[in-house]
Amino acid sequence: MRVVMFGYQTWGHRTLKALLESEHDVVMVVTHPKSEHAYEKIWSDSVADLAEENGVPVAIRNRPDDDELFDLLKAADPDIIVANNWRTWIPPHIYSLPRHGTLNVHDSLLPKYAGFSPLIWALINGESEVGVTAHMMDEVLDAGDIVDQRAVAVGPTDTTTDLFHKTVDLIAPVTIGALARIAAGETEFTRQDRSQASFFHKRAEEDIRIDWGWPADVLERLVRAQSAPYPSAFTFHRGKRLEILSAVVSEGRYGGTPGRIFYREEAGVVIVAGSDARTGRNHGLAVTRVRTEDGRELPATEYFTSMGGYLTGRP
Structure with missing residues (x-):
């Protein structure tokens, strides 16, 4: 033809x-x-x-x-x-x-x-x-x-x-x-x-902004979906953009407020996740590698030198 x-x-x-x-x-x-x-x-x-x-x-x-x-x-x-x-x-x-x-x-x-x-x-x-x-x-x-x-x-x-x-x-x-x-x-x-x-619709910047109210398994898939060479999923820490390069669903269940930087678990740092995180029944997102606003890539355990504080959707 x-x-x-x-x-x-x-x-x-x-x-x-x-x-x-x-x-x-x-x-x-x-x-x-x-x-x-x-x-x-x-x-x-x-x-x-x-x-x-x-x-x-x-x-x-x-x-x-x-x-x-x-x-x-x-x-x-x-x-x-x-x-x-x-x-x-x-x-x-x-x-x-x-x-x-x-x-x-x-x-x-x-x-x-x-x-x-x-x-x-x-x-x-x-x-x-x-x-x-x-x-x-x-x-x-x-x-x-x-x-x-x-x-x-x-x-x-x-x-x-x-x-x-x-x-x-x-x-x-x-x-x-x-x-x-x-x-x-x-x-x-x-x-x-x-x-x-x-x-x-077409994906844009807003589509890769992390919403810590999402369940951890969905956030883990978002991070994989936005892996290189795609623009990385991002959040904000202390007012500065932080890209999440790799993460897994936590082994343990963690309660509190979505976005809380909470606990070291093996090679990751667990962030509380899910709209009903207050119940304590949710797994968190164990972040394992990040990229800072100035372009440095490093393990999450090196970036988060202490627990506490929050990751947020806006600066």
């Missing part, structure tokens, strides 16, 4: 690579300009560079809604558009242009975790598996019929980086597997159960 690809960052790069190595003919690529957004600089393999290296025409757009691009797409005469990590709305006159419509590849097990940063949100929420879904695009974002979907397990110590590497390896088989069904003439695919759908 003649394929136009819409994509960005490493997800788009992996998709284009799979298409170039397949039996299909990539006739045009549309990608975004480089971004300075913190999350968009992390997995930033260039779709444009890969296309140009392989002699594929490239159009760079923030939004695909101008007449010039539409004319280029019509001239490319695609059988299908394949999109992965395209960051803005694709209008109906674009996604319905090819003979077989548009196949979108998304890094979650739809219908859950439509939208942005699905791996981070899934890890924070304690999901047992994550994956990649290829679905037909329609008027509702990430809601079309599922053509192919594959999952991988989330391990007990996995970080978002670990999950990225697990799921990015699914892009090629999911994409090529879905195209094989479409090329074979199939048109009936699996409808999404919209009662199970969830939609998440």
Whole structure:
């Protein structure tokens, strides 16, 4: 099939690579300009560079809604558009242009975790598996019929980086597997159960600010979700920003006020956590490594030289 690809960052790069190595003919690529957004600089393999290296025409757009691009797409005469990590709305006159419509590849097990940063949100929420879904695009974002979907397990110590590497390896088989069904003439695919759908926004600074009212197990997953190269989860100690680089759920149960710097436990310093911490039934978050405002990284047992005081959400 003649394929136009819409994509960005490493997800788009992996998709284009799979298409170039397949039996299909990539006739045009549309990608975004480089971004300075913190999350968009992390997995930033260039779709444009890969296309140009392989002699594929490239159009760079923030939004695909101008007449010039539409004319280029019509001239490319695609059988299908394949999109992965395209960051803005694709209008109906674009996604319905090819003979077989548009196949979108998304890094979650739809219908859950439509939208942005699905791996981070899934890890924070304690999901047992994550994956990649290829679905037909329609008027509702990430809601079309599922053509192919594959999952991988989330391990007990996995970080978002670990999950990225697990799921990015699914892009090629999911994409090529879905195209094989479409090329074979199939048109009936699996409808999404919209009662199970969830939609998440882009992550920003506020999303990595630690709320000590959250349970310790959720905070431990937040720290893993925001592990390098993602911006680290942070709190404030004595008015200065303190990043939490690693932590575990405490062995013991600790009562009091959320955020209290309370007790040394093995290699960590336990911070009281949970909205009902007053009951004394909660585990705390045993912080093991921190980064100070001036960039020093050190064990929590060296940073917290004495117990007492509080970690807070604001200076």
